[in-house]
Amino acid sequence: DAMVIQNPRYQVTQFGKPVTLSCSQTLNHNVMYWYQQKSSQAPKLLFHYYDKDFNNEADTPDNFQSRRPNTSFCFLDIRSPGLGDAAMYLCATSMYRGREQYFGPGTRLTVT
Amino acid sequence: GDSVTQMEGPVTLSEEAFLTINCTYTATGYPSLFWYVQYPGEGLQLLLKATKADDKGSNKGFEATYRKETTSFHLEKGSVQVSDSAVYFCALSDPGGSYIPTFGRGTSLIVHP
Numbered sequence: 432d433a434m435v436i437q438n439p440r441y442q443v444t445q446f447g448k449p450v451t452l453s454c455s456q457t458l459n460h461n462v463m464y465w466y467q468q469k470s471s472q473a474p475k476l477l478f479h480y481y482d483k484d485f486n487n488e489a490d491t492p493d494n495f496q497s498r499r500p501n502t503s504f505c506f507l508d509i510r511s512p513g514l515g516d517a518a519m520y521l522c523a524t525s526m527y528r529g530r531e532q533y534f535g536p537g538t539r540l541t542v543t
Numbered sequence: 544g545d546s547v548t549q550m551e552g553p554v555t556l557s558e559e560a561f562l563t564i565n566c567t568y569t570a571t572g573y574p575s576l577f578w579y580v581q582y583p584g585e586g587l588q589l590l591l592k593a594t595k596a597d598d599k600g601s602n603k604g605f606e607a608t609y610r611k612e613t614t615s616f617h618l619e620k621g622s623v624q625v626s627d628s629a630v631y632f633c634a635l636s637d638p639g640g641s642y643i644p645t646f647g648r649g650t651s652l653i654v655h656p
Contacts, residue, residue: 435586464644473632473646474587488643521586529638531577534586 434458435535437522443541444512452507452538454522462528463505465497466521468537474521480505481528509540517542545570549633549647556654562620564650566607566633569614572640576600576609576616579632581649587632590618628654 436455444450454463462481466474478487480499494516496508509516519539523532550565568576575594579587591600596611605620616633633647 437586471649471651473648476644523587527638529575529636529640529642531575531589531592532579532587532644534579534588537584537586539584 435522435524435533437520437535437538439538440536441539441541443543444509445543446514447511450509450512450540452509452520452522452540454505454507454535455503456522456524456533457503458524458526458533459502460524460526460533461502462525462530463499464523464525464532465495465505465507466523467516468519468521477507479528512540512542514542516540545574545635545637545641545643545645547633547635547645547647549631549650552630552649552651554650554652556623556652558625558654558656559622560654562618562623562627562652564618564631564633564652566616566618566647567614568616568633568635568645570635570637570640572637574635574637574640576607577634577636578605578607578616578618579634579646581630581632583629590631623652623654625654625656628652 464479465477468474499505519537522535546569578590591602593600593609599608630649636644
């Protein structure tokens with residue numbers, strides 16, 4: 432089945448220690464998104480790629496970076512995680528911008 | 544900018560009750576509208592969508608109609624089950640405009656046996 436895969440499902444990191452979350456898709460979609468979701472809140476868009484074109488949301492902290500080395504994979508790098516970065520991180524894809532999105536299961540990040 | 548307003552939860556119902564979750568939106572263009580569902584500890588899943596005025600989206604007994612005149616996209620189900628307990632998000636994006644997805648704050652649904 433075509434899908435969006437996120438690894439790992441649970442990640443524990445130490446305060447200030449860089450961490451990378453990964454996302455892959457078999458849908459061959461053009462757009463990949465990264466969201467941060469905190470408890471009982473809506474997902475907050477961090478950035479998205481349309482093909483290789485990177486789009487950063489204005490209020491995304493500089494601490495968050497992303498890479499998309501090819502169509503199938505996208506990575507979220509958190510350079511110096513703080514306690515406030517503990518959250519669920521969701522990857523999503525869509526064929527084109529503005530269309531319905533397909534989400535992965537998420538990575539739950541804990542910062543100790 | 545675009546925005547989505549959902550009714551506050553939690554919505555608590557008994558099994559087989561009728562469900563309505565209200566959603567209204569503000570958009571400058573001609574957005575597509577979506578309902579997503581999130582089960583505990585999981586990502587969001589697309590439940591249904593509508594891309595133009597008067598379209599009705601439906602899936603798994605849920606339905607919603609795109610009402611341009613009232614800028615609404617209310618989610619309904621005739622008879623809920625315990626397995627429908629989840630958080631429901633109304634969302635919009637405009638393929639011809641800003642295309643940035645905008646989500647409502649989510650409405651938690653709890654269905655008791």
